[in-house]
Amino acid sequence: MANYFKYLTHNQENEDWGLFINVAGYASIPIGSTYPPKGHPFGYEFSWEKGRVLHEYQILYITEGEGIIETKDETIPIKKGSIVIIRPEMWHRYKPLKKTGWHESYIGFNGTFANSIFNHSFFSTEPPVIQVGYHESIIEVFLELINLIRDEKPGYHEMCSGLVIYILGKILSIKKKEDFNNKSIESIIQNACIIIRNNLTTNLNIEDLASDLNISYSLFRKVFKKYMGLSPAQYHLSLRIQQAKYLLSNSNMSIKETAFSMGFCSIYYFSKLFKEKTGMTPASFCKSINAKFEERESQ
Template sequence: MADVYKQSFKQNYTHNIELSIFNCGLERCAPGQTWGPGIRDHYLIHLVVSGKGVFEVGGRTYEVVPGDLFFARPNQLIRYTADEAQPWEYSWVGFNGACANKLAAQLPFTDAAPVHHTQDLEGMRAALSSIYSSRGLQPQDEAAMVGYLYLFIAALMRETSESRPHSTSSSSQYVLNAIKYIQFNYSHDISIDDVAKSVGVSRSHLYRVFMLNVGKSPIDYLTEYRVNEACKLLRSGTLSIAEVAASVGFLDQFYFSRVFKRAKGVPPSKYMTSQADADVQPAPDET
């Protein structure tokens, strides 16, 4: 085996709240090289392309070989170790975001089976390589990386549908429709009752399926979405705070400011100033 190496990219700030890449890369490990036990704050998928090793999660140990993908959820205690005689080479991507939990539920991984063997090793490897090749610190780079991540996830979803053809639940469809409604109507004075009515369920049922599929309540999702859309408008610097508030569905500018500060830790006026200051700083070199 050739010398060990590691090529990786870490994203420290993301613009895309729906689905964001935290890190990605490829690595040929040293014999016995291990990570953990520890936890991550994001979803993490590794694809083994050669060699072998073991993946430990939930008190169980899984032997992993070429063509296997192993999957970790946020805050799961995990450890993975390269084989002493045939240490593995793998590619990986780490991601999270408002839609990540819903997407992860449609992947071919479960708590009882966190390892999946793909029938298209080269296709999966190319998809992960495209994510890494698109790396960069600019918004357009992140957009390209997330686009390739969606294609990678879509490929995994196809393999899921082949093994579990009826895996898509009605609850996830309710959530998907509710999210679409929010994304198209957040700028209006909508309530969670409006969202629930749009998808044909009760407010309490919508709450339950959101907690199951997204990990947060509908009102928290709506508020977070509005605040992040407001951040985009504040960064542009072309609108007043009152205009931004109205544009993201807040009729009361002062209530908007309180909600924004609770979410971001600073009032919108200070956020706008900090973004203006950041724009005049030289861009950091990529490492």
């Protein structure tokens, strides 16, 4: 497969979207070759002696070969299956080893939404090199992204931004799953989720649930929160409130009927928890739903 890259223009509409693409490409660097390949525009091309600073984010996925990256603070080896993340204004230089070469796929992007993603606790603390291994699904997304920018059909910027988010989500998912190589723990959490979803109309006792799953409550709560991002009790509550929102939006049930049908002991308690989760009272939520319905009917 021949090397390919393309640098893109963007407009205010692309910037307003929150994540826009500047460059994407792939290259096979043969053993013993000089690096980087020639032909990149000013601001992107660099020499090993000087390094470079970009004003955008870049994701580099190495699927063959090995190399190194240097920043002002550290030198890190790059291996097959490495994701290299370059942040704006970060001095760096990287290259494949002469004895291995490498195959790289890369994308450069920017935007306000990109900034918020990289302020996420995971990406804000991870080093420039993240080992994820070889994943065909990531390669396929890179290739789909390349095909979109080749054609530059209307809306391709927005389509590409979605693929970038998918890649970042995939990286996060892969690393999170590494914490759960213990299949029995993962199975317990998955079973717990099923049980919780099947008991949305009851005040489920989480300690009893842990006992039924043959795991200590403290360990269960710890690993569940790490796996799901919420404690078991909060996961249960979030699903109950979500179901309550559905009932209030799609049935003729009153707030009182909804509260009791979902197993809440009082309207006051239901309203308090509903507001904590949604930012509005059940009455305000119903009023907003009715206003939207009336607006649609009047059109």
